[in-house]
Amino acid sequence: MSGLRFDGRVVAITGAKHGMGQEHALLLAQRGAKVVVNDIAGASETVERVRAAGGIAVENNSDITDPSGTDRIVQDALDAWGRLDVVINNAAWGGGTLPDHAMVQGTLAVHLIGTINIIRSVMPIFRRQRYGRIVNTGSGSVLGIPMTGVYAAGKGGVLAHTRVLSNELAAERVTSPDLDIKVNLVMPAAQTPNMPRVPDERFQAMLDNAFAPAKVSPLVALLAHEQCPVSGEAIQAGAGRQSRFILATTEGWQAPDDEPTPENILEHWDQVMAGKDLREPVGTMSDLLGRRGEHPYSVAELIQWARSDPNNPIHSRPAEQQRLREEAAKLVE
Structure with missing residues (x-):
């Protein structure tokens, strides 16, 4: 054959x-x-x-x-x-x-x-x-x-x-x-x-x-x-x-000044549910960053960045660094 x-x-x-x-x-x-x-x-x-x-x-x-x-x-x-x-x-x-x-x-x-x-x-x-x-x-x-x-x-x-x-x-x-x-x-x-x-x-x-x-x-x-x-x-x-x-996200609704409330979410619920601008992201953080015009980092990439980049300002804040490591460990679990 x-x-x-x-x-x-x-x-x-x-x-x-x-x-x-x-x-x-x-x-x-x-x-x-x-x-x-x-x-x-x-x-x-x-x-x-x-x-x-x-x-x-x-x-x-x-x-x-x-x-x-x-x-x-x-x-x-x-x-x-x-x-x-x-x-x-x-x-x-x-x-x-x-x-x-x-x-x-x-x-x-x-x-x-x-x-x-x-x-x-x-x-x-x-x-x-x-x-x-x-x-x-x-x-x-x-x-x-x-x-x-x-x-x-x-x-x-x-x-x-x-x-x-x-x-x-x-x-x-x-x-x-x-x-x-x-x-x-x-x-x-x-x-x-x-x-x-x-x-x-x-x-x-x-x-x-x-x-x-x-x-x-x-x-x-x-x-x-x-x-x-x-x-x-x-x-x-x-x-x-x-x-x-496919698993896709939609454009949704962006709260003014990044400050949502239960009331303004309800007010814009039609936009939340509208099937507009379908995208296939790698994770929710990636999607929301991309829709803000930022680089669409995934949580895994952010964790790797924090761990590996000595110039990352987070390395000058030991308490914050430890908190991030603990969150990363929970994700791995």
Whole structure:
């Protein structure tokens, strides 16, 4: 098959027992990748389907919520093929807005902690080989779908982690331009086995066809490929459409002399809510500085400036310097 191929590449996919994870494995294997198929519930069916189609795969049943489990995923790839080039964080579980404590813990553990665990496990390999692709899975539930509060919270955390990690890697590339590690997030819309079935047969048939899980996999493959054109992005995918998902701020309203009151904010509430002058900043401080006409420093940049610049006046004020360091430590925590 011509086009974007994965010959010589090794891919690990979490939550690949069925649904989108299985489709990702089948497509990437078809295009030459060797695949570690992970699912705590077992993924033998996916492995068998990959092999039946002429692909190469091994099964892994590790628990991604345990760091030793994600270490095992990475080690299985190294033991089988001596390398790992791509991780696709697809595993999902749970739901509800105010479920019991066990469901809250389990949902956040699979979505957010599991994603961070495998990234932590694989980054030493990616840094050593100066190459890697991370494809995380988000959800449109972050836009406020009712009855998905905890699920959405976990996915929102993954979105935030994706953007922060990408920005940190971009900063590293300034001094290490050979560091080719990219991380992105796909926001899928697919009729997975856990989706509800509606009583309208015609409409359900449309959903089954247009929103088949396999129609998300081409975007995942692109984001996993060496020719991936972006990092730090969230891309919606489903029913054949791909579109960029953005987090943006608006112009809002500026209080006179920088002195807001509850009353004057209410008076100008229409301006606060108006969708005017959309921008994509790196943090709220950055956005508000930029809209004042200042350089759009992020909080992280301000902390670094205060720590590293001996000419910064703050260094002549020990008490203020100590306060800033304490605030920085809280942010790191």
